[in-house]
Amino acid sequence: MSSPRDPLTVAPATDHRAFRTEHLQADTVIVGGGLAGTCAAVTAARAGARVVLVQDRPVLGGNASSEIRLWALGASAQLSNNNRWAREGGVLDEILVENTFRNPEGNAVLFDTVLLEKVVAEPNITLLLNTAATGVTKEGERIGSVTAFCAQDSTRYELAAPVFCDASGDGVLGFLAGAAYRMGAEGREEFGELFAPEESYGALLGHSIYFYTKDVGVPVRFTPPGYALDDITEIPRWRSFDTTVQGCRLWWIEYGGRLDTVHDTERIKWELWKIVYGVWNHLKNSGAFPEAETLTLDWVGLIPGKRESRRFEGLHMLRQQDIVEQRTHEDAVASGGWSLDLHPADGVYSAHEGSSHLHARGVYQIPYRCTVSRDVPNLLLAGRIISVTHVAFASTRVMATCAQIGQAVGLAAAWCARDGLLPADLVHPERMRALQRELLRTGQHIPGLRLDAPDDLARQATLTASSELNLATMPADSPAVPLDHSRAQLLPLAPGRVPRLTLTVDVAAPTTLRVEIRTGNRPDDYTPDVVLAARDFDLGAGEGQRITLDVPASIDAPRYAFVVLRRNDDVSVRTTSHRVTGLLSVTHTSTQEADPAVGRPRVEFWTPERRPGGRNLALSIDPPLRAWPAASLGNGHARPTAQPNAWAADVDDDRPTVRLRWDAPRRLTRLELSFDTDFDHPMESVLWGHPERAMPFCVRHYLVRAGERVVAERTDNHQTRDTLTFDPPVDTDELSVEVLASHGDTPPAIFAVRCY
Numbered sequence: 001m002s003s004p005r006d007p008l009t010v011a012p013a014t015d016h017r018a019f020r021t022e023h024l025q026a027d028t029v030i031v032g033g034g035l036a037g038t039c040a041a042v043t044a045a046r047a048g049a050r051v052v053l054v055q056d057r058p059v060l061g062g063n064a065s066s067e068i069r070l071w072a073l074g075a076s077a078q079l080s081n082n083n084r085w086a087r088e089g090g091v092l093d094e095i096l097v098e099n100t101f102r103n104p105e106g107n108a109v110l111f112d113t114v115l116l117e118k119v120v121a122e123p124n125i126t127l128l129l130n131t132a133a134t135g136v137t138k139e140g141e142r143i144g145s146v147t148a149f150c151a152q153d154s155t156r157y158e159l160a161a162p163v164f165c166d167a168s169g170d171g172v173l174g175f176l177a178g179a180a181y182r183m184g185a186e187g188r189e190e191f192g193e194l195f196a197p198e199e200s201y202g203a204l205l206g207h208s209i210y211f212y213t214k215d216v217g218v219p220v221r222f223t224p225p226g227y228a229l230d231d232i233t234e235i236p237r238w239r240s241f242d243t244t245v246q247g248c249r250l251w252w253i254e255y256g257g258r259l260d261t262v263h264d265t266e267r268i269k270w271e272l273w274k275i276v277y278g279v280w281n282h283l284k285n286s287g288a289f290p291e292a293e294t295l296t297l298d299w300v301g302l303i304p305g306k307r308e309s310r311r312f313e314g315l316h317m318l319r320q321q322d323i324v325e326q327r328t329h330e331d332a333v334a335s336g337g338w339s340l341d342l343h344p345a346d347g348v349y350s351a352h353e354g355s356s357h358l359h360a361r362g363v364y365q366i367p368y369r370c371t372v373s374r375d376v377p378n379l380l381l382a383g384r385i386i387s388v389t390h391v392a393f394a395s396t397r398v399m400a401t402c403a404q405i406g407q408a409v410g411l412a413a414a415w416c417a418r419d420g421l422l423p424a425d426l427v428h429p430e431r432m433r434a435l436q437r438e439l440l441r442t443g444q445h446i447p448g449l450r451l452d453a454p455d456d457l458a459r460q461a462t463l464t465a466s467s468e469l470n471l472a473t474m475p476a477d478s479p480a481v482p483l484d485h486s487r488a489q490l491l492p493l494a495p496g497r498v499p500r501l502t503l504t505v506d507v508a509a510p511t512t513l514r515v516e517i518r519t520g521n522r523p524d525d526y527t528p529d530v531v532l533a534a535r536d537f538d539l540g541a542g543e544g545q546r547i548t549l550d551v552p553a554s555i556d557a558p559r560y561a562f563v564v565l566r567r568n569d570d571v572s573v574r575t576t577s578h579r580v581t582g583l584l585s586v587t588h589t590s591t592q593e594a595d596p597a598v599g600r601p602r603v604e605f606w607t608p609e610r611r612p613g614g615r616n617l618a619l620s621i622d623p624p625l626r627a628w629p630a631a632s633l634g635n636g637h638a639r640p641t642a643q644p645n646a647w648a649a650d651v652d653d654d655r656p657t658v659r660l661r662w663d664a665p666r667r668l669t670r671l672e673l674s675f676d677t678d679f680d681h682p683m684e685s686v687l688w689g690h691p692e693r694a695m696p697f698c699v700r701h702y703l704v705r706a707g708e709r710v711v712a713e714r715t716d717n718h719q720t721r722d723t724l725t726f727d728p729p730v731d732t733d734e735l736s737v738e739v740l741a742s743h744g745d746t747p748p749a750i751f752a753v754r755c756y
Contacts, residue, residue, distance in 0.1 A: 019149070019156040024126060026052040027417035028410075029146055030165040031133045034062025035072060035399045036383030036406035037167030038115055039091040043410030043442070045124035049417050052159050053125055054148050056132035057303075060115040062169060064399055064685050066108040068305040069210050071248050071684035072096070074400025075337025075363050078682050079607050083337040083363050084490075084526040084584070085640040085679040090443040092403040093720050094118070096683040101693045101718050108686040128157065133168070136176045142378045143177050163413045163423070167382040167406055170262050171310035174385065179375045180313040183261075185390035193320040193391045194599035195340055195358050202345020203390065205397075206256035207265065207304035209272040210247050211280070214298040222284040222297065227270070229278025232286075236351050241279055243292045247687045252354035253279070254307075257345025261309045269304050275348060276300055307343070307384075307397060314387030315369035315424065323364045323395055324599060328448060331432050332365035333408035333439060335447050336401045340394045358600045359592050361520070361527040363447045366396065368432065371409050372423045378416075380423050382409040407444055411435060441672075441754070443638070443721050445679075447524070450636030457668065457755040458634055461660035461735075465630035467650035469747055471580065472625075476504045476618035480572035486588040487573060488518070488528065488562040488606060489617040492627040492643045493555045498533070500550045501563055502620040504574040506543040513537045514566040515549050523559035523642035527603055532561070539571070559642045562586070562606065563617070575615040581676045581697050581749035582627070582644025584608050585616050611681060612691045628749065630658055638674040638751040646676060648749040649739070656748045657738040660755065665733045668706075671724040673737065674752035675699045675717070694718040696744020703740065706732035718743065 028044055030037050033055025041053040063070040075086035087093065095118060103110040119127055128150060135147040145160040166173035171181060184203035188196040197203065232238045237252070253275055256268035277300075283292050321327065323340065340358040344350035370387040373379040381387065383402040396402070412426055412435060426435055440451040453459070481487065493499070498517055505513065514536050518528035533551035555561065565573055567588075575585075586606040594602035608614045628648035637645035649656030676697035683690065694700070695718075704712040704724065712724045735755065739748035 019154055021156045021158060023158045024052055024160070026050045026126070026159065026161045028163045028165060028413040029054065029159045029161045030167055031146065031173040032167035032169060032383065033057070033060045034167060034169060034383060035064055035092065035403040038119060039403045039406035040165055040167055040382050040410030040413070041125050042091050042118055042122055043407045044414040045122040047411055047414035049124060049414035051125045052128065052161070053119065054128050054131050054133055054146070054159070056130065058130050059112045060119060061112060062399070063305045064111065066112050067303055068301055069108045069247065069686055070305050070399070071106070071686050071688055072399040072403070073338070073682060073684060074398050074404070075335055076680070076682040077338055078684070079610055081337070081339065081359055081605060081607070082361065082526045082603065086335070086337050086363050087679045087682060088335070088400045088404045089445040089639070089720070090404065090407045090439070092400060092407070093443055093677070096685060097677050097719055099685055100683050100690050104690040104693050106684065106686045106688045111685050131157065133172050133176065136173065138177065141376060143376060146173065161417070163378050163380065163416045165380045165382055165409055165413050166385060169306060169309070169383060169385065171312055171385040174312045174373060174376070174379060174381065175310065177376045177379060179373045179379060181310040182313065183310055191319045191389055193389060194597065195320050195342070195391050197342055201342070201352065202257045204257040204261055204345055205307035205343045206254040206345065206347040207261065207268050207272065207306050208251055208254045209269070209276055209301040209304050210250060211276050211297060211301065212299040213243070213246050213295045215294050216296050217294055219293050220296045222280065224277050224281040227274050227277070228281050229274050232278060232282040235275070235348050238282070241283060243283055243289050243295060252348060254343060254347035254354070255349070257343065257347055261306065265304065265306070272304055273300070308393065310385055311393055312381050312385050312387060313374050314381060315372045315374055315427065316367050316387060318366065318370050318388040318392040318396065320389070320391045320599060323392055324358070324360045324601060326360060326362060326364045329365050329367035330429065331368040331427055332446050332449065333368045333436065333444070334366040334401070334404040335363050335445050336366055336396050337363040338395045338398045338401060340391055342391070342394045358598065359603050361601065361603055362525055365447055366405060368408065368412070368435070369427060371405060371412070377422045377424065380409045380413055382406040404444065408439055411438060445639065452636055453754065455756060457666050458660055458753050461662050463630045463633055464659050464661070465647055465649065466655060466657040467653040468626070468630060469580065469628040469648040469650055470624040470626050472621055474576040474578045474616055474619045476574035476576060478575040478577050478615050480506050480574045482572045483565055483568045486564060486567045487585060487617070488564040489585045489619060490560045490562055490583065492582060492625065493559065493561045494626070495555050495557055498551060498553045498555060498561065499625070500548060500622040502546055502548045503565070504618050505539070505545050505547060506572045506574070507539045507541050507545060507570060509570045510540050511568055511570040513539055513547070513568050513571050515547070516564040516566065517549070517551060517553050518562040518564050519555070519559055523557050526560065526606070528562040528564065528606055529604055557642070563619070574618040576618040578616060579696065579744070579746045581646045581648055581746065582640040583616055584680060585614060608680060611678070633658060633750060633753045639679045646749045646751050648747045651747050655738060657736050658750065658753060659734060659736045660753065662733045665731050666755070668730045668732065668735065668755050669726050670756040671704060671726070672752070672754040673722045673750060675720055675722065676749050676751060677720045692743070694743040696742065697746050697749060698743050699739050699748060699750065700743050701741040703738045705736045705738070706730045707734050
């Protein structure tokens with residue numbers, strides 16, 4: 001609380017004055033409060049570091065904030081690709097799950113509150129809003145301090161720390177510190193990237209501004225401002241505008257890729273305003289849209305959403321081949337999965353399509369070295385400014401991916417400050433394994449890695465459960481869906497012969513139906529282009545026909561197989577209301593054809609329907625699937641990968657319970673549980689509604705017992721990770737977790753139980 005002041009201040013004239021200056025000492029200073037900076041700050045603070053978070057806007061979130069209103073997305077990509085169960089974990093997962101619970105309508109103002117609450121809840125964070133970094137001091141090659149200024153309270157800050165993080169989007173801190181950076185596109189020859197754009201396409205992605213409309217129920221007139229675009233036909237795709245599309249769906253109102261996307265931002269903003277008001281004038285006043293009579297322009301962005309500016313050079317530069325080939329890195333700390341998504345530099349005025357995509361088969365690893373400046377030893381990079389080529393940037397730039405990178409950088413910064421290390425020191429194999437272990441423990445998803453926590457007492461226990469799901473039947477209790485596209489059911493199979501499978505179909509006219517068993521190239525690959533077996537069924541007309549697939553095909557390792565019913569306009573397949581963790585059905589929606597000239601692989605896209613749709617196919621399975629054992633709770637995974645990696649109870653178990661028994665009492669201070677909040681659901685942060693507040697798979701109510709004594713009860717959980725702290729510690733040789741209710745009617749499931 002500020003101190004009281006006299007009612008009158010009389011300040012005599014002087015030849016000059018200086019702004020008030022505050023000196024703050026921290027363990028790490030993070031410049032930039034978008035999703036990357038926010039996740040970095042929360043992670044560092046939870047790791048024990050004193051953090052100063054500097055944000056030059058009045059709210060957190062960057063492009064996801066109410067100022068810009070772009071939905072946060074990453075590897076899940078609105079279910080447009082084959083990245084199953086790929087939504088980012090960790091702090092961002094907490095944020096998105098909480099936002100969905102409080103704000104399923106996607107109100108951007110409410111998303112602001114979720115982010116602000118997450119930061120101010122951490123006592124180790126000093127948050128400086130409306131504060132811009134304006135300078136640095138150097139001590140040799142290292143940053144000594146950052147100067148920042150808040151115009152709202154006329155205060156200048158001197159911020160000192162041993163480690164700094166630039167999450168500012170434009171790389172303000174790295175730029176001021178003199179770190180090497182790039183802007184624009186590398187040529188094909190520099191890194192052998194075949195997708196690198198030609199000069200005619202342009203070397204930078206532009207900015208966008210969004211707008212909202214509202215129906216007020218009475219006629220509304222619109223008089224355009226004098227600077228509005230007069231001739232809508234200057235936009236080659238002007239016929240694409242209509243009154244039903246607004247907000248993020250008009251991302252292609254983009255401009256600025258031929259300009260300096262740092263220093264020309266105000267110029268770009270004015271051109272975008274010109275376009276938006278010209279578009280609205282066209283919709284309101286052209287006479288072609290009578291339904292626009294009662295619509296008003298409810299909101300127009302005040303600042304543009306930036307896509308691309310500076311990229312800094314680190315210890316490794318990620319490139320097209322890393323992504324498309326899904327290369328492994330010993331220092332992987334995050335995941336990506338958005339397509340290589342390039343936009344023409346001329347944006348909305350371009351004759352090209354609004355974007356050009358190249359999809360990999362699945363998710364890929366992002367190495368820690370991309371976040372370490374090669375020039376400034378105590379500078380870490382987070383968000384879209386990490387060390388990547390222009391082509392790789394086209395994928396890593398999206399906000400959920402940036403947030404995951406931020407979590408990794410926040411933990412690295414805290415550890416460097418704690419141990420007196422420089423960021424490059426963490427590349428050492430033993431330190432890197434420890435960093436990866438802690439990231440995985442706190443929910444980060446790193447493709448190909450599993451948690452191996454030697455201090456987890458659950459690993460020393462014998463795990464048993466009151467029951468385990470053996471899935472023999474998914475009843476045909478829901479409507480049939482037509483095979484207007486090829487459809488498939490994902491099934492987690494154990495090594496050995498593929499089980500005997502029976503489906504139910506309705507046939508409108510005599511036909512031949514082809515059924516296949518497919519899989520991917522590796523156990524965690526969800527691109528099903530390897531056909532293990534196939535059979536053609538000659539069918540007569542009639543409903544409720546059962547077909548049985550019994551083929552001599554074998555699985556070499558635990559993995560998902562796709563039971564594929566090829567497109568047939570005369571056939572529908574019966575579905576089920578039965579939902580189980582780690583099961584879903586998919587539809588063949590499109591195919592990316594191979595183009596060797598740009599390094600584009602052939603990828604068939606098999607994608608699920610967004611919930612609450614997307615029912616599983618009705619099936620009988622002989623022998624039953626036994627893919628949900630209690631042993632899954634300790635396998636180091638906390639989401640489906642090559643298997644569900646979850647314990648699920650039998651559907652008839654009225655008291656589902658998992659027990660940990662030790663040969664002698666253990667002292668427990670903390671219990672960590674991981675639940676299923678459906679990592680296949682993208683959870684867009686704003687402007688996109690969600691059908692439920694809480695995910696139906698997630699455990700809502702559970703009891704924890706030490707022996708027969710109840711030591712904890714949670715009645716209202718909706719988060720992925722729930723941590724219970726025992727104070728005083730619990731001494732016991734048996735701990736049990738009893739699931740009393742989930743948020744849906746699915747069999748209760750838990751991904752992980754860890755004890756410390």
